[in-house]
Amino acid sequence: MSYKYAIILGNLGNTRDRFCQGYKQNPSSEEMLKLALDRMPQIQGIELVGSWDIRPDNVSDMKKRLDDAGVACASIIPDTFGNPLFGKGSLTSIDAYVRQAALDYLRQMSEVAQAMDCGIVNLWLGQDGYDYLLATDYDQERSWLTEATRALASEFPEIRYALEYKPKEPRNFSYHARMADTILAAKETGCSNVGITIDTGHSFYAGENVAEAVVLAKRAGNLLYHMHFNDNHGSWDDDMIVSSVHFTTYIELLFWLKKTGYDGWISMDQYPYREDAVDAIAESIWWVKKYEQIVADHYSEIDALIRENDAVKTSRFLRGLIYG
Template sequence: KDPEIRKQAVNYTFECVEMARKLDCKTLNLWPGQDGYDYVLQSNIALERRYLMENIREVAKAAPDINFSLEYKPKEPRNFCFMARASDTLLLAKETALDNVGVTIDTGHALVGGENVAESIVILQEYGRKLFHMHFNDNYGHWDDDMIIGSVHFPLFVETLFWLKETNYTGWLSMDQYPYREDGQGALRESVAFLQMIESRLTDEVMQELRDLMSRGNAVESQRWLRRTFFK
């Protein structure tokens, strides 16, 4: 609401742009977690969403050499975040009318929002190839626990990597985890190893098997395939 605070946020983002250039970093991830509200009748939703879009557009238009990837999250630290889902974040990105504004999927945020990560990937890629970045972690679906990948949602990550490959995603796969009580390096190594294990199984032959499975739409057959492929 405060124009001075908005100006500070824009200036800080410009500082991040300069740092990205010095590091030869082509993608800047933006997570405006404080942009939202906690109570009904607290926020002028239309106006404040417009402020958010206009400020993102101002920075991205001035830095066409940098991709700005908008990371969404349903809640925390606000009860309702303006960029809460893949679809509303895609709409905001497209409203800027800039090719260098896209979306980051954080798998944990998507799970908390009740999304199927694979479907979010397809939506972002089908509507303008707006998937710019991926953050990987796992949780139980009710909070952003940032757990080791595959510790809860094994099949989901198989489908996620399938659709990343199927839609020709060429960006980074980043780890976004907070192993508060676990060995941090070990947790990250397990997460990377888990994704590498799935990726190694997705050969051209297996990709075609999955396409055929999906075309038949037989859930029992698909579950049998998962068991025989990954648990034999």
């Protein structure tokens, strides 16, 4: 089985940080879509960020553009992280008005997903967490988070809600921080359509072994709904080209995705601050495809090496991949 590949449309646009408020010109969503379709024939899907790329007023136009190009909407990513209203939390804000506004917005984005024939709403709740100690009722805020997620999943049972975890940023501590606590968050809803997105870079700097995270999601009841690929140096969410840093990690990851039967999207999520965005993201796709091919060609051999548990033989195999 070959995976379906996708990109997050906004990754082709402007990139900013707290030092430079714009490394590049920011094209419109329509211009970014044309760039992707013209220069990235290897993709079959596009992820759209709510409010940035997709809104109730442009759903029909965006759906026609994707349909005409023969490209699917891989996921809708609601913007609960860039709106100042949600700066102290969206679904976990201590302000009941803000919590309701967040839930209403997520309902709107779920309706947008329905209109786009998109089966996944990717929830990266980046502002839902905390910064200071002795300033947060963890139990209450986690209860609000569970209740709101349950409400969404119950109202839209045909949509799969994928909780994307990340240990920190923009908050110092995120409620969906690692695979284990995000499994708990999904399970606490009691809804069969709440699962998890793994972002490889988030997993790296969470101190996880991302392949083991895949297995945990499988053991929890096939909770892995979606995948974001990028790379980093392990201490921050650098969002670099796949394989800039890691090699063996990706081989093991692709092996366990295959072994656990993952059949979702393989989507790129990176911010090429200074590089040509299309070229950089295309490099990531070609790298993942290369790892996919390595696993396909050597699946039985890798499986046997894992069962044999001989680090030297595994090293010899990996060296053979590089040097022949």
